[in-house]
Structure formats: structure tokens, C-alpha cells
Amino acid sequence: MIDFRYHIVSIVAIFFALGAGVVLGAGPLKGTGSEIVQSQADKDRAALEDARADLIEAKALDKYRDDYAAKVTAGITDGKLSGRRICTVTMPGADGDVVTAVEEALQQAGGQVTTRVSMDAKLFDPGQRQLVEPLVNELVTADIDFPTESNTYQRAGMILARGVAAREEGKPVDTDATKIVSGLSDSKLLSLKPTPKDRCSLAVVIAAKPPTPAPDNSTYNDAVDFAEGLDLGSAGVVVAGVPESAQNGGLLKTLRGDSEATKIVSSVDVANMPTGQQTVVFALVEQASGKAGQYGAVAAKNGVAPSADQVKGN
Known part of the structure; x- marks a missing residue:
């Protein structure tokens, strides 16, 4: 009898949880999961753009350094x-x-x-x-x-x-x-x-x-x-x-x-x-x-x- 009651309570709990999920999904939390995913994607995209910009800047500075050195010191070893x-x-x-x-x-x-x-x-x-x-x-x-x-x-x-x-x-x-x-x-x-x-x-x-x-x-x-x-x-x-x-x-x-x-x-x-x-x-x-x-x-x-x-x- 105890086992049967346990199973009944468990089943009721599962249906209650499912029902609550449906209500919330249609209510104030609707779209929360997709919004979180989108927000993280936006952050990752921004971080990638920042890294790309840093790389472009680093390459530009390296080129400037090498070009400057080549021009300013041109002939120094002649x-x-x-x-x-x-x-x-x-x-x-x-x-x-x-x-x-x-x-x-x-x-x-x-x-x-x-x-x-x-x-x-x-x-x-x-x-x-x-x-x-x-x-x-x-x-x-x-x-x-x-x-x-x-x-x-x-x-x-x-x-x-x-x-x-x-x-x-x-x-x-x-x-x-x-x-x-x-x-x-x-x-x-x-x-x-x-x-x-x-x-x-x-x-x-x-x-x-x-x-x-x-x-x-x-x-x-x-x-x-x-x-x-x-x-x-x-x-x-x-x-x-x-x-x-x-x-x-x-x-x-x-x-x-x-x-x-x-x-x-x-x-x-x-x-x-x-x-x-x-x-x-x-x-x-x-x-x-x-x-x-x-x-x-x-x-x-x-x-x-x-x-x-x-x-x-x-």
C-alpha cells in the first residue's frame, strides 16, 4: 500500500511540474532560454570582434615598427x-x-x-x-x-x-x-x-x-x-x-x-x-x-x- 501511494504521489508531482512549466512558458518567463542564448552569442561575437581589432592593430604596429626602423636606419650599416x-x-x-x-x-x-x-x-x-x-x-x-x-x-x-x-x-x-x-x-x-x-x-x-x-x-x-x-x-x-x-x-x-x-x-x-x-x-x-x-x-x-x-x- 505504501508503494502504491508513493507512485501515485510521484505521478501527481510530475504532472504538476509539467503543468507549471506550460503555464510559465506562456507567461512572464516565455523566451527566457532563447534570450540567454542570444545574449551569450552577442557577447561572444563582441569578444571576437575585439580580438580581431586587437590583432589588426598589433599587425599594423609591427609593420609600422619595421618600416620605421628600415627607413630611419637605412644605410646605417653601409x-x-x-x-x-x-x-x-x-x-x-x-x-x-x-x-x-x-x-x-x-x-x-x-x-x-x-x-x-x-x-x-x-x-x-x-x-x-x-x-x-x-x-x-x-x-x-x-x-x-x-x-x-x-x-x-x-x-x-x-x-x-x-x-x-x-x-x-x-x-x-x-x-x-x-x-x-x-x-x-x-x-x-x-x-x-x-x-x-x-x-x-x-x-x-x-x-x-x-x-x-x-x-x-x-x-x-x-x-x-x-x-x-x-x-x-x-x-x-x-x-x-x-x-x-x-x-x-x-x-x-x-x-x-x-x-x-x-x-x-x-x-x-x-x-x-x-x-x-x-x-x-x-x-x-x-x-x-x-x-x-x-x-x-x-x-x-x-x-x-x-x-x-x-x-x-x-
Whole structure:
């Protein structure tokens, strides 16, 4: 009997609720649900329009900044690299547009880009170390003097330097240089375009934007050692990249955390901007004088660029 009464009460309650819903729907709350949905849609639409406007404004300001910098500083680097031969060395995954923009800035400053060396990821693959070590020993020439404490990748950088670079200007690509370039190319560790006739004295290493998820910073230890070796075999090296490359998981972040490397190798973390490309030029000028600095926008120890005094007279 209790169960039957319970069911009767439940059924009555359900019908009462349904009846109340019909009455309210026809009364003062009619349309409330649709109005709430419409109100939220209007808010979302307004937020989207605001975000779109902010994006348009940000792009306009970026364009203004770049155009202003290009016009106001036009000619500021003219002649700074006159008579200098320069190699560009692209790390695996480096942005082609950044590479091209940097090369154009070097040429605008009077430099001659002798070759672009494209590094293959195979060179820095830990699983390929057994290939790199014997190849370094095979390609070493009589005039290469490895520092006593140097490691495999510092030596590999010095080997590449002997193939495409020199501490002095005007050094031709001789038999030893050709042997080195052929050995590294045949091993699929790098490619060159064009084949240089003269060896450069300065080099710009173009870093890639770090992948997602960002790797551990130690991933780039070998690449930093390689840049050190390239510097030891030339008149100077600047490592250039985008801002992300100076954050965790980026090559510049690792470089700047190496106190020994930063004594000899310079870096610029805004090479995707016209002002950053000019900073690469000034950093190279400073390198040619035997000094190094870390420049840019992200934890750059030495500020946005070398001072006028640091590049005066070059």
C-alpha cells in the first residue's frame, strides 16, 4: 500500500511540474532560454570582434615598427663589412626567410656571402657520434691545431672552418679545403651552395625555432661546441635566431648558459626583424675586432646591440 501511494504521489508531482512549466512558458518567463542564448552569442561575437581589432592593430604596429626602423636606419650599416667574406651556416630547421633576410643585410653592409652551409640533423644526432668522431680524425689537416681539451664537436667545427673559412681574408679554397668539404658532403652531414671559391673570414650561424614540445637545453650542447670550433678556425662567429631560440629549448638559450662559449661567440635573438639583422652586422664587426657580446630582446646580457663605440672605426 505504501508503494502504491508513493507512485501515485510521484505521478501527481510530475504532472504538476509539467503543468507549471506550460503555464510559465506562456507567461512572464516565455523566451527566457532563447534570450540567454542570444545574449551569450552577442557577447561572444563582441569578444571576437575585439580580438580581431586587437590583432589588426598589433599587425599594423609591427609593420609600422619595421618600416620605421628600415627607413630611419637605412644605410646605417653601409660599408661596415666592406671587403669581408662571410659564410652563413644554417642549423637544421632554420627558417629560410630569416636566412635570406640576414644574407641580404650582410650584403647591404658591403659583405660578400661566399656560401651557405646547410647542416643536416644527422650531424647532431647522438646515434651518429660514431660516424662523426672518426670522420673528424680522417679529415684533419696538418695546419689544424686542436686545443688540448677540445671535444669532438669543437673539433668538427674547426674542421668545417678549415674547409670554408680562415682567420685572414683572401684565403682561397685549396686542396685541403676541397677534401674537407667533399668529405663532409659525401657523409651527408651538410651541403653547400654555391661551392665557394674563396674562404670566408666571418660566419653567421642561423638557429632554428625550437620544436614543440621544447627539448631539454642540453640537447644543443654539441651545437654550441660546434659553433665554438667554427669560431676558433675563423675571425669570428655570430649565432642568430628568433626570440624563441633564446628561451628554454632553444640554441641561443644553451649558448648563453655556457660561460666559456660566450667569451668568444656572439649571439643575436631578433634576427627575424630588420633591426635585428642590422645588429647581426654590428656583432660581426665587433667579432672582427676580437670581442663578443650577447644581444637582442630575451635575456641578452649585453643589451639590444653593440654600442657605437664598439663598432666605431670599422
